[in-house]
Amino acid sequence: MRIELCSVSKAYGRGQGRFWALRDATLTVEKGTHLAIVGPSGSGKSTLLHLLGCLDVPTAGEVLLDGVSRASLSDRQLSLVRRTQMGFVFQQYYLNESMTALQNVLLPLELGRVADRRAKAAEALRWVGLEHKLSSLPGEMSGGEQQRMAIARALAHGPALVFADEPTGNLDSESGNVVLEVLQALHDERGAGLVLVTHDDRVAARATQVLRVRDGRLE
Numbered sequence: 001m002r003i004e005l006c007s008v009s010k011a012y013g014r015g016q017g018r019f020w021a022l023r024d025a026t027l028t029v030e031k032g033t034h035l036a037i038v039g040p041s042g043s044g045k046s047t048l049l050h051l052l053g054c055l056d057v058p059t060a061g062e063v064l065l066d067g068v069s070r071a072s073l074s075d076r077q078l079s080l081v082r083r084t085q086m087g088f089v090f091q092q093y094y095l096n097e098s099m100t101a102l103q104n105v106l107l108p109l110e111l112g113r114v115a116d117r118r119a120k121a122a123e124a125l126r127w128v129g130l131e132h133k134l135s136s137l138p139g140e141m142s143g144g145e146q147q148r149m150a151i152a153r154a155l156a157h158g159p160a161l162v163f164a165d166e167p168t169g170n171l172d173s174e175s176g177n178v179v180l181e182v183l184q185a186l187h188d189e190r191g192a193g194l195v196l197v198t199h200d201d202r203v204a205a206r207a208t209q210v211l212r213v214r215d216g217r218l219e
């Protein structure tokens with residue numbers, strides 16, 4: 001899968017209050033990509049990631065998914081692309097606190113009626129090193145383990161592209177390192193394209209491509 005941003009801009013608000021969070025961004029990500037997006041707080045990194053992941057709509061410019069304009073796809077088609085081809089990891093883990101690790105990873109697979117979903121969910125948890133925590137609740141796990149659970153959920157369906165927004169932002173340096181190892185392996189071993197927003201120099205150092213964002217512009 002390939003996502004292209006063609007001169008994409010994003011504004012929030014209207015009239016006098018209108019604010020351009022991203023201006024004239026042109027960028028391609030695909031399977032094989034290992035891109036780190038860096039820049040000061042408020043520079044537009046999350047906005048850029050959301051546009052790449054089709055979680056948000058551009059104000060101007062065009063987004064192409066495998067050459068097809070995003071604007072020509074229905075919400076249903078877009079959510080199908082996200083659910084089958086993309087995975088998302090955020091600074092907050094967005095786990096269901098009343099569900100076990102296995103249930104959390106299983107949930108999106110159930111919504112997508114993915115075949116062999118129990119095996120896929122268990123395999124994903126095993127792959128992130130949580131095979132002994134399948135029946136644990138998020139509240140019984142450390143921050144690093146919860147983030148690995150979120151990564152298992154993002155990878156269980158075999159996405160071509162994984163987007164992560166400050167995935168180590170809430171973690172101490174040691175558990176942050178483990179999470180980074182897992183994300184790196186997602187690219188190296190499972191062949192997923194990886195797009196990481198980060199403040200963390202260690203993350204940028206591992207990426208094959210580093211993109212700086214400043215005041216809504218790509219440098």
Ligand SMILES: Nc1ncnc2c1ncn2[C@@H]1O[C@H](COP(=O)(O)OP(=O)(O)O)[C@@H](O)[C@H]1O
Pocket residue numbers: 012013019020021039040041042043044045046047048
């Ligand atoms: N939903 C929104 N409504 C209004 N302004 C927003 C919204 N989301 C982000 N912004 C503004 O857009 C700018 C870029 O935000 P963001 O992409 O989240 O930056 P970063 O991730 O680099 O910290 C910031 O000034 C932020 O306040």
Ligand SMILES: [Mg+2]
Pocket residue numbers: 045046047165
């Ligand atoms: Mg952000």
